[in-house]
Amino acid sequence: MADNLLEIRDLVVEYHTDDAIIHAVNGVNLNVKKGETIGLVGETGAGKTTIARSILRILQTPPAKFCGGNIILNGEDIMNKSEKEMRRIRGNKISMIFQDPMTALNPIEKVGFQIAEAIGLHNKITKSEAERRACDMLEMVGIPMERFGEYPHQFSGGMKQRVVIAMALACNPELLLADEPTTALDVTIQAQVLEMMQSLKENLGTSVILITHDLGVVADICDSVAVIYAGSIVEYGTAEHIFDNPSHPYTVGLFNSLPKLNSTEPRLKPIKGLMPDPTNLPKGCAFCERCPKAADGCAAGAPAVLEIEPGHFVKCLNPGGDD
Amino acid sequence: MSALLEVRNLKKYFKTGGGALHAVDDISFTLDEGKTLGVVGESGCGKTTLGRAILHLLDITSGQVFYEGRDITNPNKSELKAIREKMQIIFQDPFSSLNPRMSVSEAIMEPLLLQGKLSKADIMSEVRVLMDTVGIAERFENSYPHELDGGRRQRIGIARALSLKPKFIVCDEPVSALDVSIQAQIINLMLDLQAERGLAYMFVTHDLSVVKYISDDIMVMYLGQSVEKAPSDELFSNPLHPYTKALLSAIPVPDIHNKTKRIIMQGEITSPINPKPGCRFMARCQHASEECANPQTLFESSPNHFVACCKYKEINKE
Numbered sequence: 001m002a003d004n005l006l007e008i009r010d011l012v013v014e015y016h017t018d019d020a021i022i023h024a025v026n027g028v029n030l031n032v033k034k035g036e037t038i039g040l041v042g043e044t045g046a047g048k049t050t051i052a053r054s055i056l057r058i059l060q061t062p063p064a065k066f067c068g069g070n071i072i073l074n075g076e077d078i079m080n081k082s083e084k085e086m087r088r089i090r091g092n093k094i095s096m097i098f099q100d101p102m103t104a105l106n107p108i109e110k111v112g113f114q115i116a117e118a119i120g121l122h123n124k125i126t127k128s129e130a131e132r133r134a135c136d137m138l139e140m141v142g143i144p145m146e147r148f149g150e151y152p153h154q155f156s157g158g159m160k161q162r163v164v165i166a167m168a169l170a171c172n173p174e175l176l177l178a179d180e181p182t183t184a185l186d187v188t189i190q191a192q193v194l195e196m197m198q199s200l201k202e203n204l205g206t207s208v209i210l211i212t213h214d215l216g217v218v219a220d221i222c223d224s225v226a227v228i229y230a231g232s233i234v235e236y237g238t239a240e241h242i243f244d245n246p247s248h249p250y251t252v253g254l255f256n257s258l259p260k261l262n263s264t265e266p267r268l269k270p271i272k273g274l275m276p277d278p279t280n281l282p283k284g285c286a287f288c289e290r291c292p293k294a295a296d297g298c299a300a301g302a303p304a305v306l307e308i309e310p311g312h313f314v315k316c317l318n319p320g321g322d323d
Numbered sequence: 324m325s326a327l328l329e330v331r332n333l334k335k336y337f338k339t340g341g342g343a344l345h346a347v348d349d350i351s352f353t354l355d356e357g358k359t360l361g362v363v364g365e366s367g368c369g370k371t372t373l374g375r376a377i378l379h380l381l382d383i384t385s386g387q388v389f390y391e392g393r394d395i396t397n398p399n400k401s402e403l404k405a406i407r408e409k410m411q412i413i414f415q416d417p418f419s420s421l422n423p424r425m426s427v428s429e430a431i432m433e434p435l436l437l438q439g440k441l442s443k444a445d446i447m448s449e450v451r452v453l454m455d456t457v458g459i460a461e462r463f464e465n466s467y468p469h470e471l472d473g474g475r476r477q478r479i480g481i482a483r484a485l486s487l488k489p490k491f492i493v494c495d496e497p498v499s500a501l502d503v504s505i506q507a508q509i510i511n512l513m514l515d516l517q518a519e520r521g522l523a524y525m526f527v528t529h530d531l532s533v534v535k536y537i538s539d540d541i542m543v544m545y546l547g548q549s550v551e552k553a554p555s556d557e558l559f560s561n562p563l564h565p566y567t568k569a570l571l572s573a574i575p576v577p578d579i580h581n582k583t584k585r586i587i588m589q590g591e592i593t594s595p596i597n598p599k600p601g602c603r604f605m606a607r608c609q610h611a612s613e614e615c616a617n618p619q620t621l622f623e624s625s626p627n628h629f630v631a632c633c634k635y636k637e638i639n640k641e
Binding site: 043044157186187188189190191192194195213214215216217218219220239240243244253254255256257258259260261267268269270271272274 | 474533572575576580
């Protein structure tokens with residue numbers, strides 16, 4: 001497909017430790033179109049961050065091991081690239097916003113230099129030109145360029161995250177991986193950062209993979225949504241599909257677990273139990289044990305992916321909401 | 324009848340190189356048995372300090388705390404021990420608030436051993452009861468915290484807090500480190516315990532949807548001060564203070580059709596060191612004018628709804 005910027009096909013990633021093999025990503029397929037914002041939603045340990053790091057190939061190997069699959073950017077398989085070629089892609093074509101702005105910046109470098117460094121590495125320009133562009137980037141994310149020469153500790157959490165975003169966008173990447181970009185921030189600052197990401201996306205046409213566990217954030221800025229459970233995508237569709245017609249019992253459970261601002265229900269409806277141990281995943285559906293709709297066939301083998309309406313895919317034998 | 328807990332004009336200042344940091348500045352509230360007070364605000368607004376000051380984990384700069392009508396502001400050592408049996412805390416981070424070298428049963432047992440009222444055998448049976456109450460299976464008795472997930476660890480924290488049969492518990496962001504599906508399990512557990520035992524909670528959080536769900540009353544804090552206090556539903560349906568309005572509008576709602584218009588605040592929380600006497604929210608407030616530089620006091624706009632904003636009538640006219 002010509003309009004797919006990124007295609008992930010059957011990606012399998014494991015972590016090999018002395019004790020066990022952790023099945024972190026188990027056959028993930030995902031397409032990202034140009035200019036699209038796609039939300040990856042799931043709990044801690046579902047494999048969201050591993051997928052993002054696989055795309056940049058920044059997983060530490062070992063313990064991580066790619067056991068299969070392809071990641072295709074603009075028609076070229078990233079898995080076959082040399083380390084040298086990868087360095088030209090990272091920060092240039094694909095860049096990443098890390099979760100914690102407090103640790104993502106170098107504490108002993110001025111923030112302006114940290115942005116200019118990325119620009120200088122990927123473009124044949126003079127140092128002063130790189131610095132001038134870094135100043136532009138700071139202004140774009142709403143930080144006055146007079147603060148170019150300040151250090152990260154002089155910035156607040158929200159400002160630091162803007163610096164990280166400025167750095168990630170400095171080379172006009174085609175794909176931005178945002179790993180929980182607002183989780184460490186207060187709601188009011190989160191609102192500022194989301195607003196900014198939204199307008200940047202509109203102005204620059206960047207594709208974004210937004211990793212989050214917050215369905216509210218997804219509702220805010222995502223065009224499509226992939227729900228991940230135990231290393232595989234259990235439901236995929238447009239934001240309308242997922243929010244209006246959540247069909248995998250896990251997705252339904254996630255929505256029910258949220259305290260709603262406008263409901264008066266006396267009790268929350270949590271998903272019972274816990275995520276399965278990723279060193280010892282069940283043979284059948286990984287959600288089977290916690291699933292209110294589990295039937296006989298569920299534990300026998302991995303369910304196939306069904307297209308329940310055009311563009312809306314569910315990996316479940318028995319899809320549909322319970323209301 | 325006096326309230327279970329009353330806090331009057333509580334202040335907690337920290338000395339810093341740059342001057343006094345006003346972490347908690349003149350907070351008053353009362354809390355009845357079986358009720359929950361939600362305390363919300365951004366990081367650095369003093370909500371955690373408030374909880375710790377009430378429990379005497381921090382010394383109070385000035386103000387008074389009453390428990391069942393008795394002044395417990397300056398207790399001696401034995402009084403303090405007695406008070407702490409009645410007032411407990413659940414900490415935010417179940418990953419760092421448990422001793423990694425204590426097994427589940429040892430951790431739950433510790434408060435009972437320190438209390439020294441029960442025999443060893445009674446303590447063991449009490450631990451089993453507590454584990455059952457908070458929903459930890461008996462097979463985890465000898466497990467260590469690193470072997471457990473966040474939800475189970477937080478259950479241990481709850482069991483420890485419950486072990487001395489307190490009446491008042493400070494819950495300091497008890498669910499913010501947990502995934503939503505686990506968060507819902509813990510919130511339901513806390514609500515059940517409250518209904519069974521008539522516990523009073525002071526629920527400190529920055530998650531507004533959780534706080535609405537669990538609280539009877541909500542206090543909104545900004546830079547150490549209470550800017551608005553009202554019954555939960557009233558606060559959400561009729562917020563009066565511009566900060567509360569902005570805070571509520573900033574919550575991302577998991578609904579793609581009803582997008583509310585966000586009030587994007589300019590700037591960030593200012594420094595709590597030697598603050599100016601006027602409204603502390605002034606620098607970020609779109610309605611600010613000269614009169615806001617005067618000290619603000621809480622004003623009862625309707626029964627039980629308090630707001631500290633001199634312009635609230637004007638702002639909320641339309």
